[in-house]
Amino acid sequence: MNIYKKLRFLEKSLKKFTPSLINLNNENIKRIKPVKQKYDILSLSGGDNMITREEAYDLLKKHVKTRNLIKHCLATEAVMKKMAQHFNEDEEIWGLAGLLHDLDYEYTKEKPEEHGLKTVEILGNMVPEQIKNAILAHCEKKERESLIEKVIYAVDPTTGFIVAGALIKPEKKLSAIDVNFLLNRFKEKSFARGASREQMKSCEEFGMTLEEFYSISLEAMKEIAEELGL
Ligand SMILES: [Fe+2]
Numbered sequence: 330m331n332i333y334k335k336l337r338f339l340e341k342s343l344k345k346f347t348p349s350l351i352n353l354n355n356e357n358i359k360r361i362k363p364v365k366q367k368y369d370i371l372s373l374s375g376g377d378n379m380i381t382r383e384e385a386y387d388l389l390k391k392h393v394k395t396r397n398l399i400k401h402c403l404a405t406e407a408v409m410k411k412m413a414q415h416f417n418e419d420e421e422i423w424g425l426a427g428l429l430h431d432l433d434y435e436y437t438k439e440k441p442e443e444h445g446l447k448t449v450e451i452l453g454n455m456v457p458e459q460i461k462n463a464i465l466a467h468c469e470k471k472e473r474e475s476l477i478e479k480v481i482y483a484v485d486p487t488t489g490f491i492v493a494g495a496l497i498k499p500e501k502k503l504s505a506i507d508v509n510f511l512l513n514r515f516k517e518k519s520f521a522r523g524a525s526r527e528q529m530k531s532c533e534e535f536g537m538t539l540e541e542f543y544s545i546s547l548e549a550m551k552e553i554a555e556e557l558g559l
Contacts, residue, residue: 400492400558401492405430418476473531483542488546491543503550504554
């Protein structure tokens with residue numbers, strides 16, 4: 330309901346009880362300027378700014394040149410958004426955390442002790458603390474406390490694990506794999522060694538079975554299969 334409709338509704342309701350109390354005509358209503366609400370300030374700690382998704386994506390492309398790494402960030406964004414939906418959390422915030430989590434990867438490849446910290450430095454006050462903390466938590470620069478911090482930690486290796494799963498199929502498509510296939514690959518230690526089993530299994534920290542976790546992650550990635558080239 331826009332502001333004019335809201336006022337008209339309010340006027341009608343008030344007139345019902347006190348007909349002479351209020352007399353809003355269209356001219357009066359039009360003079361009342363609606364307050365432009367950029368985002369829910371109360372949901373952001375310290376009233377920080379928040380860049381748009383478009384700005385965040387441009388920032389990512391500015392700092393990350395490896396196409397596969399950009400795809401990994403897009404996959405992480407998609408899964409984080411789907412997880413936010415599942416937990417009834419803020420999709421925009423969770424999505425941005427996923428999209429930006431490896432922003433400094435190319436600068437810190439040889440200095441993993443700086444991974445995450447550099448991203449937070451680049452982001453400054455462009456995003457709320459919640460996103461910066463999630464980014465720090467994904468690479469263990471911060472203890473996992475909030476839900477978003479726990480989820481991003483588990484999601485990070487999962488996107489690569491799912492990509493590796495699709496790539497061993499002759500079709501090289503996400504549509505060729507399902508949750509059971511992923512659960513079986515999980516048990517195969519030699520498959521996608523880089524994807525930490527412990528990290529993926531940490532989905533249990535936020536009350537999800539590996540099966541459910543893979544199901545949501547795979548579904549999210551299938552939705553952007555074309556962008557991922559899978
Ligand atoms: Fe990552």
